[in-house]
Amino acid sequence: MASDDSLYHAGAMRWLIDPPFAGSDHWSTRFPLTLSFAAVIAVFGNNFTAFAVTAIIFYVVLVAAVGVFAAKAFTPRTGWIAALLAATLPVVVVHASTVSVDLLEAAALLTGAWLVGSAAEDRVGLMRAAAGGAMFGVAVLCRETSVLALAVLGPLLIGRPFSRRVLIACAFGAALVLVGEALFQYAMTGEPLRRYVIAFNHDEHIDRAANHEGNFLLWAPLDPLLVLLINDDFGLLFWMAGVALIAGTWRVTPANRRAPFLLLALIAASSFLLVSVLYTKLVLNPRYFMLAALAAIILVAAWLDRVTPLVRTLVLALLVSTNLLLMSVGNAHPRWGMEALVLAAEAHPRATIAGAPNDVARADIAMNFLGQSNIRPLPAHGGDLIVAPADAAPAGNVVARYPSPPTRLGAALRWLGLEPLVPASIARRMFTPSPDMVLVRPQGG
Numbered sequence: 001m002a003s004d005d006s007l008y009h010a011g012a013m014r015w016l017i018d019p020p021f022a023g024s025d026h027w028s029t030r031f032p033l034t035l036s037f038a039a040v041i042a043v044f045g046n047n048f049t050a051f052a053v054t055a056i057i058f059y060v061v062l063v064a065a066v067g068v069f070a071a072k073a074f075t076p077r078t079g080w081i082a083a084l085l086a087a088t089l090p091v092v093v094v095h096a097s098t099v100s101v102d103l104l105e106a107a108a109l110l111t112g113a114w115l116v117g118s119a120a121e122d123r124v125g126l127m128r129a130a131a132g133g134a135m136f137g138v139a140v141l142c143r144e145t146s147v148l149a150l151a152v153l154g155p156l157l158i159g160r161p162f163s164r165r166v167l168i169a170c171a172f173g174a175a176l177v178l179v180g181e182a183l184f185q186y187a188m189t190g191e192p193l194r195r196y197v198i199a200f201n202h203d204e205h206i207d208r209a210a211n212h213e214g215n216f217l218l219w220a221p222l223d224p225l226l227v228l229l230i231n232d233d234f235g236l237l238f239w240m241a242g243v244a245l246i247a248g249t250w251r252v253t254p255a256n257r258r259a260p261f262l263l264l265a266l267i268a269a270s271s272f273l274l275v276s277v278l279y280t281k282l283v284l285n286p287r288y289f290m291l292a293a294l295a296a297i298i299l300v301a302a303w304l305d306r307v308t309p310l311v312r313t314l315v316l317a318l319l320v321s322t323n324l325l326l327m328s329v330g331n332a333h334p335r336w337g338m339e340a341l342v343l344a345a346e347a348h349p350r351a352t353i354a355g356a357p358n359d360v361a362r363a364d365i366a367m368n369f370l371g372q373s374n375i376r377p378l379p380a381h382g383g384d385l386i387v388a389p390a391d392a393a394p395a396g397n398v399v400a401r402y403p404s405p406p407t408r409l410g411a412a413l414r415w416l417g418l419e420p421l422v423p424a425s426i427a428r429r430m431f432t433p434s435p436d437m438v439l440v441r442p443q444g445g
Contacts, residue, residue: 003335005051005099006365012037013046022188029195031181032108032142033101047369051099058103059096063087065107069114070298073261074253075305081316082301088323091233091286091293094330102287105142109149109291112136113267116170117162117260126169133173140174141181144199145282149271149291150174162263223284224276232326233286234293236319241296244303253302261298268295328408329430336434338362340402341387344439345375347400353439354380355387386442389435396442404434 004027011028014021015038023029037054044050066086071079086092095102115132119125139146153170156162182192191197217223228238253261268291275288282288300319304312333339341355342363349372355363357377367375380386386394390401406414410430413419422430 003098003362006362008033008037008099008101009051009365012041016042020184020188022185023195023198026198029198030101030142032138033099033104036104037099054099055096058100058107059087059092062092062103062107062110065110066294066297069110069260069264070301072114072118073257073298074302078298078301078305081304081312082298084316085237085297085301085319086294088320089233089237089293089297090235090323090327090330091290093323093327094233095287095290097332100287101142102290105139105146106290106294108135108139108142109146109267110264110294112139112170113264114260116166117263119163119166119169121163121165126165129166129169130173130176133170133175134177135173136170137174137177140178141195144196145275145288148274148278149267151274152266152270156266162259217284220279221276224272224279224289227284227286228289228292231286232330234289235322235326237293237296237300240300240303240315240319244299247303249299249303249306252306261295261302264291264298265295268292325409328412329410331407331429331433333405333434335359335362336402336404337387337389337437338366340437340439341375342366342370343402344385344387344400345372346370348385348439349374352376352381352384353387354378354384359387380442384442386440387437388440390438391435393438393440394442396440398438399441400439402437402439404432404436406431407433 007025007027008030011021011023011025011030011034014024014028015034021028021034023031023034028034036057037050040054040057041050044053063083063086067079067083069079070082092103112132112135115135116129117132119129119132136146136150140150153167157164157167181195185194186192218226228234250258272289272292275282275284286293304315307315337356338359341353341359345353345363345367351374353375355375355378360375360377363375367373376384378386385399386396387402388394405411407430410419410433413422414431419427419431
């Protein structure tokens, strides 16, 4: 995508080229990700395979964590159902298509909730709680907003419903990780809280227009709930979670199995409520509600484990097919202008290709992997070829065309010959979700 993944790549490369690296921005200080990415690059080389492998590793880790959590908290069948739902949930799959911190952060929080929620007050249990706290610390290093989820641990120190000793051990484990990172920053830069200073100053870079991307918003106090209920990243998940609650899934869960899921639910609720309250500081992006989605998945899986085989099959078929349908209508090439620029540069290595400055900037990694440098931002110089949208291209000879790839559903409808039957108002988003691009030799060029 040449978006945040390019920034993580830069941080990972610094660890390989000039270690140790304290990080220089909001992204490169997320050490659990950049160090993992660096390790994959060291094995697979500096190429797009390393991007894909890193993203898939995070995806597999999260799906496995969901499945194991559900299996241990409820039953093995609940675990398999939860893993299936997590593996096909759009908000998970979409963020498994690029290198991003969301899945790693969610897996750390989920693992920490299991370890702390299932810890006893004996020596082994307290060590388990400390390990869970360490996972919470890792989540904070992934993204500082994890503290919104973990804020609920403070009120729980009253000793109910979780042991105060267990929570203190958890805090000790988290402190080891966070103080360790602060000491590293102090040794490298002289500023122990440097990552937090960078994070607090990141707010000015947030694009508030993203609130309206894929969201159905009506009224600020209600909007966060609408993100859960009406969004293609979640599909029918939260509606089914409501059914599971009404069906009394929580009440029939054995008391000795409730603690880990209760802690997860409290952490997810804390994150949801505080993100909702801070909506003027954060973007109402579905990925900020991923922990709530994972808790909902486990709840729905526990409900489906108890219903009849027919109901289970029908509901799973509905959820999975809806998830796949919603993903199939998404634009898999949102940076098509950049992709077309790279394709043109690769096809014409001896020509200089001019394109939109933003596309040129985003093409940096792809061009580096090609071993070429024959692109420049507009305006074009004499003799340059130009990549531009087909409906806004300069006059001249069209050397090549780069039609927008259709969505997955659009491609299937086109293959079936059903494209003429799609209404015009839908057809554009289905068959040409990005502008068609052309490579032009300007008149007189």
